[in-house]
Amino acid sequence: MEIASYVFLIIGGLFFLLGGLGVLRMPDTFNRIQAGTKATTLGAFSTMIGVGFAAAASGNWDWISKVIIIIIFIVISNPVGSSAIAKATYNSKNIPDNLVQDDLKSRGESK
């Protein structure tokens, strides 16, 4: 149980590291949001499971339920937040010039 918790914690830390690297290395806002959202969601997921296992190994089994609730809220709110940032970026006309296709430009014309 303890070993499993360490494995999950290390995997979580690794994905947080990759997310940070992604935010540094990606060239424009949208790609940065992508790297940030995905890596931190799985990183938080994995870290939380690791914490739950570590607590269970020392006898606190009720931590598992708390951890599950936290994971559910993270998984719901993280993509919503990233969409809000992306939409705000687009609306502030801060659009990168490397897009090969931009369907949002024609928004509202389809009606």
Added chain:
Amino acid sequence: MKYVTTFIALLLVYLLLAGFVWSEVILGSIVSVVLTMILVKRLNFKIDAKFPIKLLKFLFVYIPVFVWKLILANIDVARRVLSPKIPLNPGIVKVKTELKGDLGKLTLANSITLTPGTLSIDVEDDYIFVHAIDVKGKTEVENQANISGPFEKILGGIFE
């Protein structure tokens, strides 16, 4: 019926966070009753006879697929981040959805954000605007099959 469901959901969240002790059950019930009274007018969902089947479908079909896609997405991000020259072909594409309810659209948009290489930006009527790192398809239909295809099928059986 709506009151009872809201109450049970709130109480369950409270108890899972606080732990199963008798004093917590009593306090949690009081808090849940008050919150139910406040919230119930603003919630709009329907509970019908198919609800248990939908819940089981959600738990055992949607969630495994979702977690698998999330892991794939992270491997994809890792591959892009660690390669010396980042492979990019970004674009914003329009994806049509068959789902009508708000909850269904929210779940679909969240799923799209957490799958490899895509980020949903905005929802308008039946369309979701998606930013893709790598635009593969040439036409709208191809993009639709690549981006929302697998989830659309599963969620169609669960939400309206």
